[in-house]
Amino acid sequence: MLNDKVQKALNAQMNFELSSSYLYLAMAAYFASENLNGFAQWMRVQSGEEYGHAMKIYSYIHQRNGRVNLATIDAPKSQWKGAAEVFTETLKHEQKVTDSVDKLVDLAAAEKDHATNAFLQWFVTEQVEEEATALNILDKIKLVGDNKSGLFFLDREMGMRAAH
Numbered sequence: 001m002l003n004d005k006v007q008k009a010l011n012a013q014m015n016f017e018l019s020s021s022y023l024y025l026a027m028a029a030y031f032a033s034e035n036l037n038g039f040a041q042w043m044r045v046q047s048g049e050e051y052g053h054a055m056k057i058y059s060y061i062h063q064r065n066g067r068v069n070l071a072t073i074d075a076p077k078s079q080w081k082g083a084a085e086v087f088t089e090t091l092k093h094e095q096k097v098t099d100s101v102d103k104l105v106d107l108a109a110a111e112k113d114h115a116t117n118a119f120l121q122w123f124v125t126e127q128v129e130e131e132a133t134a135l136n137i138l139d140k141i142k143l144v145g146d147n148k149s150g151l152f153f154l155d156r157e158m159g160m161r162a163a164h
Helices: 004-033 037-063 083-110 114-144 148-158
Strands: none
Touching: 004 037, 004 083, 037 114, 037 148, 083 114, 114 148
C-alpha cells in the first residue's frame, strides 16, 4: 500500500507525463502545419510514448491499492520559430522530467518504499535515453542549420520512427 506522500508524488508525476504527451502533440501539430510531416510523425510517437509512461504510473498506483487523481492540463504552447527551437524546448522539458523522476526516487528511498523505488528505476533508465535522443536530434538540426535540403533529409529520417 502506498503512503500519502508517495501516492501524491506518483499522481503528480503521472499528470506531468500526461502534460508531456499533450506538449508533444502540440509540437506534432506545429510540424504538420509547417509541412514537416516526418518531424510531426516523430512527435506523435513521442506523445504516445509519454501517454504510455503516464499509464504505467496509473496502473502502478492501482496495483498498490492507491487512488489516481487526475489534474487539469494547461494548454501547451502551439507556435515555435523552427525545428531547433522545438528540440531545444524538448531537451529542456526532458531534463525537467528527469529532475522530477529523480526527486520521486529520492522520496521513495526516504520513505523506505522499496517497491516504488524498484518501479521507478525503469523511468530513471528511460530518461537517460530521452535526454540523449533529444540532444542527438538537436545536434543534427544545428548541423543542418539553414540548409533546406538537409532539413528535408532529416525530416525523412524523423518520419521513420514507429511506435513500439
